[in-house]
Amino acid sequence: xxxxxxxxxxxxCDETQLATVQEIIATHDxxxxxxxxxxxRRHVNWTHYIFYxxxxxxxxxxxxxxxxxxxxxxxxxDADGDLVQGLFLASHEVEGTTEWQVRDxxxxxxxxxxxxxxxxx
Numbered sequence: 001x002x003x004x005x006x007x008x009x010x011x012x013c014d015e016t017q018l019a020t021v022q023e024i025i026a027t028h029d030x031x032x033x034x035x036x037x038x039x040x041r042r043h044v045n046w047t048h049y050i051f052y053x054x055x056x057x058x059x060x061x062x063x064x065x066x067x068x069x070x071x072x073x074x075x076x077x078d079a080d081g082d083l084v085q086g087l088f089l090a091s092h093e094v095e096g097t098t099e100w101q102v103r104d105x106x107x108x109x110x111x112x113x114x115x116x117x118x119x120x121x
Contacts, residue, residue, distance in 0.1 A: 008053040009088025016077035018048040028067045
């Protein structure tokens with residue numbers, strides 16, 4: 001049936017970028033794994049956060065990383081030049097945990113630190 005990957009993490013952005021993040025998520029809506037996306041009930045202060053948490057089939061990883069890469073490319077919306085950034089941990093049933101850093105307009109994937117090994121148990 002295929003392996004599963006547990007994905008959990010968040011993105012940080014400003015209000016203008018958040019609207020674009022939501023558009024990207026909507027264009028990838030699959031009426032299933034899309035339900036893993038969530039945000040606070042009410043916005044607090046200046047940074048907007050959007051979270052993801054779900055166990056997805058390995059075959060859906062490209063669907064998810066395509067979204068993250070598109071979100072990472074969202075340009076800065078003000079003079080501060082802040083891009084969307086975030087952090088995800090992805091625990092693969094077979095291959096272990098990787099860390100996904102969203103920064104500098106890209107998605108960087110690397111083996112997770114040993115400190116996160118407990119998530120694979």
